[in-house]
Amino acid sequence: MKIDEPITSLTNFEGTLWITKDSHVHLNGKNKIEGLTCEENNQITIELEDDASLIWIEHTTHFPQNVTIIILENNHTKLDLSWYLELEENTKLNLENKLLGNENESHLQIHAVNVKASTCQIKSTGYIKKDTQDNQFEEELKGLILYPNTMIFLPELIVDSNKINAKHNATMKCIDEEEIFYLASKGISRETSIELIKNGFLNKTQN
Amino acid sequence: MLEMKHVEICVEEKKIIKDLSLTIQDGEIHAIMGPNGVGKSTLCKALMKSPGYTFTGGTCKLNGEDMTQLSTTDISRRKVFYISQNPPAIEGVTNAEMLRMALTVNGEKIDIFAFNKKCNEICARIHLPKSFVHRAINDGMSGGERKKNELFHMWMLNPSFLILDEIDSGLDVDALKTVASSIMDYYKEYHPSILIITHHTQLLDIIKPDFVHILHDGKIIKTGTAELATIIEKNGYEETIGTKKLSEEEKDEYNENR
Numbered sequence: 502m503k504i505d506e507p508i509t510s511l512t513n514f515e516g517t518l519w520i521t522k523d524s525h526v527h528l529n530g531k532n533k534i535e536g537l538t539c540e541e542n543n544q545i546t547i548e549l550e551d552d553a554s555l556i557w558i559e560h561t562t563h564f565p566q567n568v569t570i571i572i573l574e575n576n577h578t579k580l581d582l583s584w585y586l587e588l589e590e591n592t593k594l595n596l597e598n599k600l601l602g603n604e605n606e607s608h609l610q611i612h613a614v615n616v617k618a619s620t621c622q623i624k625s626t627g628y629i630k631k632d633t634q635d636n637q638f639e640e641e642l643k644g645l646i647l648y649p650n651t652m653i654f655l656p657e658l659i660v661d662s663n664k665i666n667a668k669h670n671a672t673m674k675c676i677d678e679e680e681i682f683y684l685a686s687k688g689i690s691r692e693t694s695i696e697l698i699k700n701g702f703l704n705k706t707q708n
Numbered sequence: 709m710l711e712m713k714h715v716e717i718c719v720e721e722k723k724i725i726k727d728l729s730l731t732i733q734d735g736e737i738h739a740i741m742g743p744n745g746v747g748k749s750t751l752c753k754a755l756m757k758s759p760g761y762t763f764t765g766g767t768c769k770l771n772g773e774d775m776t777q778l779s780t781t782d783i784s785r786r787k788v789f790y791i792s793q794n795p796p797a798i799e800g801v802t803n804a805e806m807l808r809m810a811l812t813v814n815g816e817k818i819d820i821f822a823f824n825k826k827c828n829e830i831c832a833r834i835h836l837p838k839s840f841v842h843r844a845i846n847d848g849m850s851g852g853e854r855k856k857n858e859l860f861h862m863w864m865l866n867p868s869f870l871i872l873d874e875i876d877s878g879l880d881v882d883a884l885k886t887v888a889s890s891i892m893d894y895y896k897e898y899h900p901s902i903l904i905i906t907h908h909t910q911l912l913d914i915i916k917p918d919f920v921h922i923l924h925d926g927k928i929i930k931t932g933t934a935e936l937a938t939i940i941e942k943n944g945y946e947e948t949i950g951t952k953k954l955s956e957e958e959k960d961e962y963n964e965n966r
Binding site: 679704 | 783785789790798799801805806807809813861865
């Protein structure tokens with residue numbers, strides 16, 4: 502769906518979003534985003550209204566520079582975000598998840614790998630507003646480094662409420678030589694092993 | 709046939725195997741036993757060309773081909789299969805995906821229905837849930853499950869030479885029986901050569917070796933039949949090594965028989 506209005510309201514949306522300028526999208530009901538296309542320097546706000554849910558699965562090889570995505574959650578919302586980023590070009594992404602009301606559930610999982618020697622910076626900020634209660638926030642950032650010095654994670658968690666269950670972690674790893682040896686011992690070449698490991702990391706394995 | 713003569717192996721410049729000679733004919737089962745730290749696993753890893761394990765002397769030939777010049781991938785494609793003490797987990801890479809890839813690079817054409825059928829048959833045979841076919845390799849699996857998972861790979865890839873490095877480590881009695889019995893079933897069906905490293909005779913009660921060797925100080929110092937394993941179990945290494953060293957005559961006799 503192409504969105505070129507500054508404010509849009511969607512209910513039970515399912516599909517891909519193509520956003521051409523800074524936008525604020527209100528979501529109601531059960532929603533599923535299966536891919537986002539946007540422009541450089543865009544700021545996109547996705548707001549989950551009360552009782553709304555969003556499953557957001559992103560498999561992409563390209564994110565424009567300096568994109569800020571803000572996800573607002575009001576009350577009784579559920580967010581399940583799984584992004585698998587296979588980045589070919591320089592990327593600077595700023596993701597903010599703000600829990601503004603009560604009894605929201607947020608699960609964010611971002612797996613990123615640089616497939617070329619480009620620089621990738623992902624800043625992910627979780628924010629839980631003051632005086633809110635019974636929110637759950639989980640964030641996991643994982644990076645697979647194929648080229649040295651190309652990936653930066655900036656995880657941040659700002660909690661202004663005492664009644665929250667929140668955790669976040671960020672890890673990065675290089676290709677493990679033990680895994681390469683193991684796959685080689687099954688007859689698989691180094692190049693193919695790296696491809697298999699990368700695809701596994703990006704949840705692209707075909708069953 | 710695997711033929712090693714006066715082999716020396718270094719790990720990060722430290723010589724671990726000093727003068728090892730061993731010939732394993734097609735279809736033979738050889739067990740290597742020995743105290744901790746004498747180089748049993750080093751030998752296995754060097755045979756598979758694990759990084760950091762280097763042949764620095766002697767000759768090592770697999771079916772007449774110089775193994776020292778082959779890569780790990782090359783060795784595997786010559787139907788050598790290795791199970792380590794602790795196979796690693798690989799997040800996101802499923803058994804099915806890896807096996808399809810391994811079979812494809814070996815020149816086999818994959819019929820997806822036949823492949824799935826074979827996977828299910830083998831899982832049933834080794835008492836592994838079918839769901840393991842599409843699970844990430846060894847990820848979240850217990851020690852016993854990992855060993856069974858490796859057996860699943862073995863049956864699928866159909867090797868002709870097995871290198872089994874302490875596959876009994878971390879297994880309970882029942883799991884040990886299942887794993888060892890599956891290897892024997894495979895042996896009866898395909899007659900591979902087997903090089904097995906173990907500390908325990910329970911495993912060798914099921915996988916019956918033609919020869920048992922004691923590795924000590926970087927070389928094989930004693931060779932015997934399966935009975936030797938029982939003697940070691942009863943008397944320990946020191947006594948067995950101290951009192952039962954092969955005479956030069958016995959060594960010559962063994963080498964002639966080889």
